[in-house]
Amino acid sequence: MATISLNRVTKSYGDIQVIPPMDLEIEDGEFVVLVGPSGCGKSTTLRMIAGLETVSTGALSIGDREVTTLRPGLRNCAMVFQSYALYPHMSVRDNIGYGMKVRGVPKADAAAAIENAARILNLTDYLDRKPAALSGGQRQRVAIGRAIVRDPDVFLFDEPLSNLDAKLRVEMRVEIKQLHRRLKTTMVYVTHDQVEAMTMADRVVVLRDGVVEQAADPITLYEKPANAFVAEFIGAPSMNMLEGHIAQRGDGLCFTGPQGLEFDIPAARVAALAPLAGQACLLGIRPEHTNEAEGGIGVAVDVDDIEPLGPHTLVVGHVGSRKFTGQARADTATRPGSRVTIQFDPDKLHFFRASDGAAVR
Amino acid sequence: MSVRDLKGKRGWLAFAGCFAWFAFTLFPLYWVAITSFKTPPDVVGGPTYLPFIDFQPSLNAWRDLFSGVRGEFYSNFWSSAIVAVSSAVFATLLGTMAAYALVRFPFRVRLVSGLVFFAVAMGGFLLGRDVLDFPPATASIIAFCVALALSVLVNRFNLPGKVMNNDDIVFWFVSQRLFPPIVVAFALFLLYSEMGKMGLKMTDTYGGLTLAYIAFSLPIVVWLMRDFIAALPLEVEEAALVDNVPQWRIFFGIVLPMARPGLIATFVITLAFTWNEFLFALFLTNSEWQTLPVLIAGQNSQRGDEWWAISAAALVAIIPMIVIAGLLGRLMRSGLLSGAVK
Incomplete structure (x- = not known):
């Protein structure tokens, strides 16, 4: 001992x-x-x-x-x-x-x-x-x-x-x-x-x-x-990272990302993320907090492969040059080569400063 | 693909080729064996090949051999056996220790300290012999000890110049086998007779011949065992280190058993050298510790071309090695390490 x-x-x-x-x-x-x-x-x-x-x-x-x-x-x-x-x-x-x-x-x-x-x-x-x-x-x-x-x-x-x-x-x-x-x-x-x-x-x-x-x-x-390294290392499949920008919009903040992704940051997190306003940042989304659906807040993913796991199916693709893995229903009809919208839960997002990768929350 | 896969004519060709080579290599042995059972007329009266058909075998040569008509055969046999086995055992053990150290621990020897050794040993010897009037052996022993102590001391200081590592040390070992043994044999004979004058009899003694054999076998042992030991998994020794097993027990209790196939192969190779060695034995022994190769070579000059007798003696020298290779060959099998790692 x-x-x-x-x-x-x-x-x-x-x-x-x-x-x-x-x-x-x-x-x-x-x-x-x-x-x-x-x-x-x-x-x-x-x-x-x-x-x-x-x-x-x-x-x-x-x-x-x-x-x-x-x-x-x-x-x-x-x-x-x-x-x-x-x-x-x-x-x-x-x-x-x-x-x-x-x-x-x-x-x-x-x-x-x-x-x-x-x-x-x-x-x-x-x-x-x-x-x-x-x-x-x-x-x-x-x-x-x-x-x-x-x-x-x-x-x-x-x-x-x-x-x-x-x-x-x-x-x-x-x-x-x-x-x-x-x-x-x-x-x-x-x-x-x-x-x-x-x-x-x-x-x-x-x-x-x-x-x-x-x-x-x-x-x-x-x-x-x-930080972003730990975020990507822990969790399987690893966390998706999208490059973007946070800007002031009225009283709140908004995130602008690739493929026309744009959404308002939930009010509860505005105070914490205020220092990031006007800066480049990384948006982290865990695959298990996504699902394949239209509407809501989502990002367009070009599908490279699908991985059926039984309970659900993973959609493996990319957004711009970044790899992106999303979760879909087991019976999804999505096939490689198509473009689908992957929706995610705005309360479970992670934000990292682009300069040093440190998490801001 | 192996020879077994060959079919028809090609298979037979391969078989015939192998058989021809087999017969070619085995024929001298066969010739010695049948010659030892021939009577003098059968030997000198033209070639005969098949016992009972070409000639009537006789045990005369063997009776002569063991009855002592042809020199102290038993005594030479036992000298050979004792010197060969003990020097092979010591050389294998010492060389394995050296090889283990060279594989597992990094050494750094400065070129300067080597030069210091050379200069002090040579200069000290000349000084002692020519100026201080010591006998040569005394002078060289004192000079050697002083030179060794000085060079070890010098190596501790951070002096400029090339630093040699383990590979250089191994090459230094092996380099001792690069020059002809006759050079060493003369030098050893001189050294031993000088030591004899000091009262330490070395020529024609067990110690003298065995020491010479150990020294001359070590380079090969170190060279061979270094590779065998380098192939052993380091983690096994590390596990023992963490378990507080002392270094010497790791060597004797874990490294040696794991290196057994290599140890036996090295021992057999060393034994083949020490058993067959002729030159040193010729120089360093005369009656007490004369070995079999010297006795057999002497047969021709002592009694003329009595090939039947020489053949019998040669067979006696060959058979023990065949038996040992057969017995130890079983122990050389590989696969001993399986289960240690992975």
């Missing part, structure tokens, strides 16, 4: 700084997911916490211990790797128990810990097998078992589910969440999959180029993204 604290931590390879000074506080028992596109520094951050990468400058502490230069083995972290990283020549039992054997844990205690971990993870029947005789999901469970018996201060997961197929990934997601509820240990989890991030985390940290774009609980991220 421990907090993790990154204080102005940076990482450079030679002259290239991949993590600019980063501050991050992780609460005791919190499940924090680091998410971002590949190359955003999320794995590097995790590996710095584990001690597998050195910290270039700044300070890192776990609990009340400063661990910036401590070697990995002494940080009392347990890590689960994307590639499982099992010892191929050892049975499942020995894989889970190897760390305890090295630390000189009494045999009876070690055996009990292995049995317990195997029971939690449904591995009891496989204890004598070698990793090669296990499926991907079982292998990853062995890796998690190896982490559990460590009884660590912090669990670190580096994209643990990326090598599993979709169905298994959903199952393992639930298992890891249950594990967190049961153990109540601080967990830091790295993924590039925003669905994993949203479903598992107490708090999601969105990273881009080593910079924390926003750190918040999943619903806040979804409803109140701090």
